[in-house]
Amino acid sequence: MPTAAELIQGILTGDRSSLARAITMVESTNTKHLSISNEIIEACLPHSGKSIRLGITGVPGVGKSTFIEALGTRLTSLGKKVAVLAVDPSSTLSKGSILGDKTRMPELVKNNNAFIRPSPSSSSLGGVARKTRESIILCEAAGYDTILIETVGVGQSETAVHSMVDFFLLLKITGAGDELQGIKRGIVEMADAIVINKADGQNIKQVDLAKLVFTKALHLYPPKENNWVPPVLSCSSLTHQGIAEIWEMIQNYITSNQKSGYFYTHRKSQNKYWLLQTIEEHLQRQFYQNSNVKNTLDKMIQEVIDGKISPFSAAEKLIRLSKER
């Protein structure tokens, strides 16, 4: 096993296998690896933060992999170094991982300026999110200047990804008339842009229609904090039509937000968010793993549901129990 110092040295010189091994360390649930991974992260922190972090979400079937392959290939052709990560808690429930199969990005996986990492497995979204967020730091320290983070638009993971990226992109395809059907509540609100994929062949007319519907829908939301009005674009990951324009739009967003300073205040508030979020998760885990609480919780919930005890009294009882030995 390489030492922390060796891995740090490797990462900072852009060695891919050191990066991969360090991420494995970060993802490890083995407590022996915790102090090593903490040491690596703290050493990489001063070298991190210089990338553009881009979140990409969309329900299964929308073509996230081919889109990332197309965008990633475009980026490397512009001389960029691209890392692709994933937040996919569903993979732990063996519903199939979004990035588990690297062969879904056959071009990018062969590309020396691209680094693809499947979703870490963890029992909780909090765990997956933490590991992904620390992997971002390692990738940045290894010199990757564009980080693409993929997630599935069906659970709570979009909120987590939204809280770790500079730009959040919602990928869609045209459907059966009502284009807005099936979008999880809140996802449209989080999007900095909507991109309608598979704009090719017979589909183009429908795509233009969908663009209108989404543009209207986006106008129903209050303006964003930075006054950005999310645009609706389309592309074909097959013909690469529209991919260049999407990247140009994202770059314009980043540049103008860096000028206004929003880019930096946004990152700072994200850092603070993750601090408070981690504390909250820890407090909850500690409480619900307490053996007294474990033994009583179900009974208490049932009594509360049945109206036999008020939720507030039940909470007080459980909290008292959690403090007893």
Place this chain on the structure above:
Amino acid sequence: MPTAAELIQGILTGDRSSLARAITMVESTNTKHLSISNEIIEACLPHSGKSIRLGITGVPGVGKSTFIEALGTRLTSLGKKVAVLAVDPSSTLSKGSILGDKTRMPELVKNNNAFIRPSPSSSSLGGVARKTRESIILCEAAGYDTILIETVGVGQSETAVHSMVDFFLLLKITGAGDELQGIKRGIVEMADAIVINKADGQNIKQVDLAKLVFTKALHLYPPKENNWVPPVLSCSSLTHQGIAEIWEMIQNYITSNQKSGYFYTHRKSQNKYWLLQTIEEHLQRQFYQNSNVKNTLDKMIQEVIDGKISPFSAAEKLIRLSKER
């Protein structure tokens, strides 16, 4: 001071002054009153739950008081007993309480079948919400069969009110063209109906237009759990035009949801929500009031914001500190 037994006896026989005094006890921050109020609530619980709980939200100026006055008067004319409560955390910051001034409901306040209670003052939304939720129990035990809970649609209080009512009504007025402007994110999604107030005089044409806009907007959201499609209605709290229809709509909702069983499962999940919510609030309060945490938190937040330490390491440090003496 009356004993808990006296107050319980009074509440269960519908004595208004016992109810008022018991609510004062529930709202008290004096720890001496805690065991008495707990005793009262536990005694009232078996007699509670038989009312219809209706949440009413809307930004200041929308006419919530006159609407509640009109609806409440309609309800008492139908033989109902109406209690009006408020969740208004803003009042504690002396921004002015929504129900603080009872004279804003001159008719209802004289009505023997109506009970109006201003918003409790508390330093936190959690505190206000808890007190309101326990007051609902006392009002129900005192025989009130319709509970109206008012809140201001500008903060986090709508989520709290939404989690304690059977039906959530969003009150609006017509504005300057874009009717959806200024609605806080998420509130439209929570609404079981939108009612456009002040549909009188010169305003009627604009109201009809606004109804169209809102109906369209509501169709952009995914269907509700119980497949209810929130309707858009209008009324004049001045002429009482439309008030009867609004109540009829709410009654139809309640009846069909009671038939389907959704009414009851919804209440049960609300009870469970309040149990978990109370536990969460307690854990957070306990952590952030710890003196070690208090002394270090700001410094840690700054280091995290500045990227000097990762949010996860900072969280670990703070948690360790919270356990030291």
